[in-house]
Structure formats: structure tokens, C-alpha cells
Amino acid sequence: MIRREILQNGEQVKVTFVLPHDPDQGRIYVAGDFNDWNPTSHLLVKRSNDTRSVSVLLTPNQRYAFRYCTEDGRWFNDAAPDAYEPGPYGSDNCIVAT
Secondary structure, eight states: OEEEEEOTTSSOEEEEEEEEOOGGGOOEEEEEGGGTTOTTSEEOEEOTTSEEEEEEEEOTTOEEEEEEEETTSOEEOOSSOSEEEEOTTSSEEEEEEO
């Protein structure tokens, strides 16, 4: 699930990436255009509601490609992004629009 919140100044959108918590998966990160595809830059943190999430501040009216990455290097997609588009490595990337 992806949540968006336009901040009061209207110059940034807080985008929160949310996944169900599965203790067997270990650490999960989100990587994308917004962090130069750094696979360990944005760790999803376990929450009390049995999910894990992380928020990033993005520019409004933009499209960002992203994917999730486990600590053992397995990449996977969000179940309900705004869109998918072909990535450069043979799999689709998720798209979030702000």
C-alpha cells in the first residue's frame, strides 16, 4: 500500500510505503529514483499494527520508479502501485505518482 500526504507548504508530498510484516523476510528496503536506487537507504520499520513502513519526501506532480529489496538481495514489487513500467534489468518497476 502507498499513502500520500501533501504537506502544508504544498512543495513536498510525504509518500509512505507500507507492507504487511512478515518476520521470515528479514529487513526490507525501498529503492527507487528518489534515492538513486540505493538498496539499503530506506528501511521499512515494523509498526504496532503488524505492518512495516517508511516515508520519503518527494516533489509533487512527478512519477517515481521503485521496488522493494530484501536484505538478502531479492527484489520485488508492490502489489498495488499506480502503474508498472519495464525496468532496465528485465523486470517491471513500480511507479508512484505524487
